[in-house]
Amino acid sequence: MLLIKNGRVIDPKTKFDEIADVLIDGKKIVKIGRNLSAEKADVIDATDKIVAPGLIDCHVHFREPGQTHKEDIHTGSLAAARGGFTTVVMMANTNPTVSTVETLREVLAAGAHEKIHVKSVATITNSFDGRTLTDFEALLQAGAAGFSDDGIPFTDAGKVREAMQKAVEFDTLLSLHEEDPQLTGVLGINDGKISHHCGFNGAPTVSEYSMVARDAMLALDTKARVHFQHLSAGESVAVVRFAKNMGANVSSEVTPQHFSITENAILSHGTNAKLNPPLRRQADIEKLIIGLKDGTIDMIATDHAPHTHDEKNQELQKAPSGMIGLETSLALGITHLVAKGHLTLLELLEKMTINPAKVYRFDTGYLAENGPADLVIFDANESREILADFASKSSNSPFISDSLQGVVKYTICDGEIVYHEV
Structure with missing residues (x-):
């Protein structure tokens, strides 16, 4: 047994927010209350710490199979x-892509060896060809958490509609990466003053929100469950809000980097600030934050995308897009949203626990007696400089050397301590 004493226990599902103890036996929480005791229980003193549901990230790239020099399922889980x-959900843009039952079973089997819950989507189209839909029924039976061609925007509207109709048939979720390649120059950099200063056209906001608008209306038409990944443009937030008000069954996410830093980071951090979709302007950040406040944006997801130093150490136009994010996500949320008064701590945790669980229909993301013993304990007030000593294989982050508020002390999954700050 494990007894967590005197922490500020926050459950976004029930809005519970009190100083309390949590008693864990096996994989379940057996009691939440005050002055709890248990013989032979290991005790964690959580005085002045937050005790919350274990965080859920529904958008990570662990690069296995095929690109394990960047990351693998084990190091990503660490x-x-x-x-x-x-709990994490891996994307399917591996090599080979997760388009077959065989590959899906391989990655899920590897994930089952880890100490956290590792899930995976499958691709919408076979090997990201944009034309041939995968076998949704067989992949769902094999354990797919949903479907996404993340990394490759879906340009054929008719095929998108067909995929949505198939998703309705099998009551599953489609997660979409929205960037129209016909409207972009160099990917990974916002089309504006920075890209023009660098001598090229980048990716304009219209390349994102035009596809969000198209697919939001297709979702309305088909009644499909559709999730919009990594919104970056203020106009995209307005489109999603409009679609929700019309009754479309859509949800959306934002990454910590997109609400924390602007396109100016390219000048100071170079290729480590090159992302798809790109970092935008301060005006976009302000609209993303409004979307988080009013519920238009349902969740925060990292889009954890490891690359090696050599891959990133190229000229801006050639380097791959993406950054790691799992180890800085909570601190960025506390630093840029909670400490600045945009969200309460409970509201931030809602975006990182129960909301992603609801979208993906996972039985986790909450604290309750007889509920899953998945928890995080952190100090919301302690600040720390981000060093390049990540558990990830990669260190492609623009936040190295930043001082961020919020330090994870313990992570507990299925009642076992899977991370303890040394």
């Missing part, structure tokens, strides 16, 4: 645990 995450 990074997740260090960041307070007990």
Whole structure:
């Protein structure tokens, strides 16, 4: 048994927010209350700490199979645990892509060896060809958490509609990466003053929100469950809000980097600030934050995308897009949203626990007696400089050397301590 004493226990599902103890036996929480005791229980003193549901990240790239020089399921899981995450959903843009039952079973079998819950989507189209839909029924039976061609935008509207109709048939979720390649120059950099200063056209906001608008209306038409990944443009937030008000069954996410830093980070951090979709302007950040406040944006997801130093150490136009994020996500949320008064701590945790669980229909993301013993314990007031000593294999982060508020002390999954700050 494990007894967590005197922490500020926050459950976003029930809005519970009190100083309390949590008693864990096996994989379940057996009691939440005050002055609890249990013989032979290991005790964690959580005085002045937050005790919350284990964080959930529904958008990570663990690069296995095929690109394990960047990351693998084991090192990605270690990074997740260090960041307070007990459940992650891997994207399917591996090599080979997760388009067959065989590949899906391989990655899920590897994930089953880890100490956190590792889930995976399958691709919408076979090997990201944009034309041939995968076998949704067989992949769902094999354990797919949903479907996404993340990394490759879906340009054929007719095929998108067909995929949505198929998703309705099998009551599953489609997660979409929205960037129209016909409207972009160099990917990974916002089209504006920075890209023009660098001598090229980048990716304009319209390349994102035009596809969000198209697919939001297709979702309305088909009644499909559709999730919009990593919104970056203020106009995209307005489109999603409009679609929700019309009755479309859509949800959306934002990454910590997109609400924390602007396109100016390219000048100071170079390729480590090159992302798809790109970092935008301060005006976009302000609209993303409004979307988080009013519920238009349902969740925060990292889009954890490891690359090696050599891959990133190229000229801006050639380097791959993406950054790691699991180990800085919570601290960025506390630093840029909670400490600045945009969200309460409970509201931030809602975006990182129960909301992603609801979208993906996972039975986790909450604290309750007889509920899952997946928890994070963190100090919301302690600040720390981010060093390049990540559990991830990669260190492609623009936040190295930043001082961020919020430090994870323990991560507990299925009642076992899977990370403890040394």
